[in-house]
Amino acid sequence: MQDVDKTKTLNPQIKEAAIRYVKRMYQNNRDSDIMRVLKKESFKHVYKKMVVDPDEFKVKPRPADIGAWNGRKPESPKDFLKSKVVLPSLPQVLIEIQKIIQDPGSSADDLARVLNKDPKLVASILRLSNSAMYSFRTEVDTTSRAVALLGFKQASSLALGTVSLSLFKRSMKGAVLHVEKFWKHCIACGVIAQAIAEAAGCENVERFFVAGMLHDIGLYVIFESDASLAQELVDLAGKEGNCLCDAEMELLGFDHATLGGVILKDWSFPTMLVRSTAGHHDPSKVVDDPDSGIVYIAEFIAQALGYDLGLSLIVGTLNDEIIESIGLPPERYVEILPSVHKIIDEIFEILNPS
Ligand SMILES: [Fe+2]
Incomplete structure (x- = not known):
């Protein structure tokens, strides 16, 4: 984890803080070639952000206008959708x-x-x-x-x-989820998934872009349904060692990936999109399904590159078996990374949610 821009000297205090931050982000991952590449990328954007927008890293107080969550755990994702959510037609x-x-x-x-x-x-x-x-x-x-x-x-x-x-363009109640960050994360996941699929020699790579764009649809629905629940999830995900899925499992009994799969299945979307959405946080659902595995890896890389949702610090755990099942050596990922930022910016501008 070294230089952001080799021509500039880094501020030693900010550098130390960025290194500590990146260590915490990856605390659930063992060291490996690909992890070293991703940590380096994370360090670059974390350092830059710490220089430009240090407030982003301060713990934010709970917004005063968001009340306490009622604590009602739904019986199932379908029960949640029935009782809490008006899905757009x-x-x-x-x-x-x-x-x-x-x-x-x-x-x-x-x-x-x-x-x-x-x-x-x-x-x-x-x-x-x-x-x-x-x-x-x-x-x-x-x-x-x-x-x-x-x-x-x-x-x-x-x-x-x-x-x-x-x-999914409506502004959030209480704005717990930042809609622009959500879109950038989804587009980044789509662009990276398509780039990995191309490098891996898959056919019809466009479906990976779409799968990436839709993978967090369940997260949007949860956060749009109830600002108090959304805030409770963020508070819980912010605790040491927790990620957002852990918080969702604890409060709801399912995570946003499972919910997203249920929604896309109800909408009769293609099976590949249902599976990749439902499995993007669950290695056991993805390990025998390389298409979904690519979306799973792309989501992790999107966060590592700074296209995160700002809802929890840690990036989850990247499963080695899934990386192996795709068969790309770490250097192929290194080749993909520099080109994706420009494409993500361009597509965000084209599909702009505002
Ligand atoms: Fe997700």
């Missing part, structure tokens, strides 16, 4: 995209026709197609061209993810 365009994905007789023209019904979606798809995430030689200026270049499967899943994430 699915827009017509999303229902039609799903029908097209599920119908083997659908054509690229059918997809382009559905996408064209929603001007905002068309704008997002065109801008994404022209972004640094793709390297098409010509400008993509029509939906049909985007579908032709991306391919039917990629274009339909990109549209599915874009419309789904756009459902």
